[in-house]
Amino acid sequence: MTIGDLLREYRVNQNKKQKEFAGKILSPSYYSKVEKGKHKITAEDLISLLIYNQISVKQFFCRLDENYEENQFLEEQLNCLLAQAYFQNDKNKLETIKQKINKSCLSNKAKNDQLLYADIFLALVNNTLQDNKKLQNKVKEKLFNMDEFDEAKIMLYGNSMRFYSPSNNEIISQSLIRKYRAINNIIIQKYLVSICINMLIILIENNDLKDTKLYIKVLEENIDNPDFLFYRSVYLFLINFIEYKNLGEEKYLSKCKKVIEAFENFEMNAYADELANFLKEHK
Structure with a gap:
C-alpha cells in the first residue's frame, strides 16, 4: 500500500x-x-x-x-551531504557518498534518485554537465515539478537554468519565489537571489525587459545582506544595464563599466571579462 x-x-x-x-x-x-x-x-x-x-x-x-520514516530521514541526510560536498568542491567526498547510497537500505527507486543527484553534483564539480545531454535531460525531468523542490533541488535548478527554455524558466523561478520568498533561511534566500540574477540575464539576452520587476524586487529585498556582496555587484551591473536599455542614457552605461573595473581591481578578471563581453554583445 x-x-x-x-x-x-x-x-x-x-x-x-x-x-x-x-x-x-x-x-x-x-x-x-x-x-x-x-x-x-x-x-x-x-x-x-x-x-x-x-x-x-x-x-x-x-x-x-x-521503515518509511527512517528512510525519509536518510534521504534528507544524503541530500544535505551531497550539497555540502558540492559546495566544498570535494570530488572524493561525492564518490564516497555514492558508495554510501549503494550500500544503504533505501528502495531501488530512492537509490536511483540519490545516485542521479550525486552524478549531477559530480558533473557540476567537473564542469562536464554542459556537454552531457543525457544527464541534462534527466535534470530537466527531475526538477521540472516545482512542488517537489527542496534546498538541494533549488541549488541544482540554479545551476541548470540554461537547459530550460526562457518560458519554462519563468514558470519555475516564479513558482519558487512564491513558495520560498518569505522563508527566513539565508541559504534559501541566496539560492533565490542567484536565480533572480540568472533570470535578469536571460531576459536581457532575449531582449525581453517587460517582466523584470518581480526579480528586481526580490533582489532589492535581499541584496543588502553582507553575505551577498558578489551578487550585489552583479545586480548593480544588471540594474544599470537595464536602465541603459530602457532610457538610452550613457550615465547608466558608465556605471556598468565601473562595476567591471571593480572586479578588475579585486583581480576577479574572469568575472570582469564575462561582464565586459556581455556588455559588448547586448548593448
Whole structure:
C-alpha cells in the first residue's frame, strides 16, 4: 500500500473532501496528486497532516511501512551531504557518498534518485554537465515539478537554468519565489537571489525587459545582506544595464563599466571579462 492509498482510505473513512482533509498543510491540487502517487510528501508534512486529521502517526506508519520514516530521514541526510560536498568542491567526498547510497537500505527507486543527484553534483564539480545531454535531460525531468523542490533541488535548478527554455524558466523561478520568498533561511534566500540574477540575464539576452520587476524586487529585498556582496555587484551591473536599455542614457552605461573595473581591481578578471563581453554583445 502506498502513502496516497492509505491517506485516501483514512480520508474516505472520515467522509472528508480532499480540500478539507489537506487543510492549510498542502494545497488541494498538490494533495490530490499525493493521493494519486504523482507527488511526494515530506515526512514533516505527512505527520502534520495525520495530526491535523487526528490519525495515529504510529498506526499509520505501522500500516504503511515501519521503515518509511527512517528512510525519509536518510534521504534528507544524503541530500544535505551531497550539497555540502558540492559546495566544498570535494570530488572524493561525492564518490564516497555514492558508495554510501549503494550500500544503504533505501528502495531501488530512492537509490536511483540519490545516485542521479550525486552524478549531477559530480558533473557540476567537473564542469562536464554542459556537454552531457543525457544527464541534462534527466535534470530537466527531475526538477521540472516545482512542488517537489527542496534546498538541494533549488541549488541544482540554479545551476541548470540554461537547459530550460526562457518560458519554462519563468514558470519555475516564479513558482519558487512564491513558495520560498518569505522563508527566513539565508541559504534559501541566496539560492533565490542567484536565480533572480540568472533570470535578469536571460531576459536581457532575449531582449525581453517587460517582466523584470518581480526579480528586481526580490533582489532589492535581499541584496543588502553582507553575505551577498558578489551578487550585489552583479545586480548593480544588471540594474544599470537595464536602465541603459530602457532610457538610452550613457550615465547608466558608465556605471556598468565601473562595476567591471571593480572586479578588475579585486583581480576577479574572469568575472570582469564575462561582464565586459556581455556588455559588448547586448548593448
